[in-house]
Amino acid sequence: MKTNRPKIKVPLEGIDIVLDLISATLLILLIVFTVISYTELPDTIPSHFNAAGEVDGYSGKSMIWLLPAIGVVLFLGLYVINKFPHIHNYMVNITEENALKNYRFSTRIVRFTNLFIMVIFGLITYSIVESAKGNNSNLDSWILPFVIGTSIILPIAILIYQKKINK
Template identity: 65%
Template sequence: MKTNRPKVKVPFEPLDIVVDLISVTLYILMIVYTVINYGDLADTIPTHFNGKGEADGFGDKVYVWILPIIGVFTFVLLFVLNKYPHIHNYMVNITEENALKNYRFSTRIIRFTNLFVAIIFACIQYMMVEQGKGNTTEFGSWFLYSIIGISVILPIFLFIYQRKINK
């Protein structure tokens, strides 16, 4: 993939560091929580939840490691992708004048996406472990509606903001 976009290094700002640290912390806590509680899990644990937050799919307790593995893998891939903002997709032509602000915006979107995924995975992991231990824990339908709402509203906000920074 060849582009003529300028290669500008986007410096870390405090917000970037905090967001990445929160994401990493969530994954570490998710793994530690799972390790601590793994011995208390039943042989069969919930692996899928319906729209009401009730378990409707079950599997071997080894499946409790899927979310932490996928989450860490996703975090690392997106973290590395953020090192190369010139290869991201943009709705505007990137020039020397607008490169830094568009690259910063794009890397922030990826950072917050990483955080959003970490929060969702941590919540689901918590439910899987708690229900795998025999505790009755449900998030209810608000969890699904919140995810859908954020997933619809956030791109609209991002589209409007990107148009604003490129006027």
């Protein structure tokens, strides 16, 4: 895809650095938690939960590595994509005058997405480990609303905000 969008480097602001650091820290904690918990897990662990938070699928304990592995790939992928904001999808024509504002907004959205993915993966992994140990993680009742809120409602609110700033 060839575009005539300006290729500029978006200077990082404090919030951008904080978001990247928190996301990276959560990813490291997810991996460390999985390493520490792995030896304590039974051979069969919960691998799927229904909408009520009840376990309705089981797998071998090696499946606990799936979320940290996907987390690493997503974190690195989103981090790299953020280095090229001119290839992001925009609902407005990008010009020299509005490039910085739109690129900054787009890269920040990607940073927040990375953060939410790390939070969700951490909560799910914690819930799986606690359920496998026979404990109630107390996350079952609100993890689904959290995921729906961060993956559906939040992006809609962000799009409305973006429309407002681009008027």
